[in-house]
Amino acid sequence: MDFYKMQGIGNDFVFIEDFNNEIQEECELAKKVCDRHFGIGADGLVIVRKSDLANAKMVIINADGSRASMCGNAIRCFGKYVYEHKIVKDLKFSVETGDGVKEIEIILEKDKVKYVRVYMGKPSYAGADIPLVNMENLIGKEITVDGKTYKMTTVLMGVPHTIIFQENEEYDVIADGSKLEKLPMFKEGSNINFVKIIDKTHIRVDTWERGAGATLACGTGCSASVVVAKKFGLVDNIEEIFVKAPGGELVIEVLGDDVHMKGPAEVVFQGKITI
Known part of the structure; x- marks a missing residue:
């Protein structure tokens, strides 16, 4: 072949x-x-x-x-x-x-x-779309797993992505991502993205992908991370945001509800x- x-x-x-x-x-x-x-x-x-x-x-x-x-x-x-x-x-x-x-x-x-x-496409926070189990949405909610607390937001961006901003605590993509991927609230599992805000136009994203593990980059994850960062006002409300992943850089454009990569x-x- x-x-x-x-x-x-x-x-x-x-x-x-x-x-x-x-x-x-x-x-x-x-x-x-x-x-x-x-x-x-x-x-x-x-x-x-x-x-x-x-x-x-x-x-x-x-x-x-x-x-x-x-x-x-x-x-x-x-x-x-x-x-x-x-x-x-x-x-x-x-x-x-x-x-x-x-x-x-x-x-x-x-x-x-x-x-x-x-x-x-357009992102969705609706629990039925992601899909979540018996939850209307998961936006900025603190979830404690094995004694560690994560502030999580999950959005459907083609596939489900959970965003966790690295503020005062560092996360390990493999250890934390593998633990969070299959939480009971996720009916079909979730990709897990650990996001660091560099400045108002640049972010870094490290992703644990369901079915693949820690990868050098995830396009839907970078897109979802920008969408959520904009929602919380962590980056400028301009069209282009630059996203650094371990394997390189993407440009994510958010035009209204429409997302381009x-x-x-x-x-x-x-x-x-x-x-």
């Missing part, structure tokens, strides 16, 4: 094409190819398919075999992939995801893809894998 390995500021994915829907047991395939010792190694598997709703369809499966409805870094890589492989021809096109149809814009520099800009995507290598 032919594959491409791609990364978006350190969040890495294996890309394969399946235009005739021939792949069986795709969740098991994801676990195999994403294994960093016995496979290619990645945070997730991305399958490129035809769509009846958009110009192309993105299916993403986490490294542990669980399905994800949306991933910001993956969809930037997806945009670059389908453009450079001439699956789409225009600089603006649509992609079907598990979170609906997303609008993509390719930004060129000297005829090369420099950035991919993605319309991420802009950043790079790179091909790491290509090859064949026996399955």
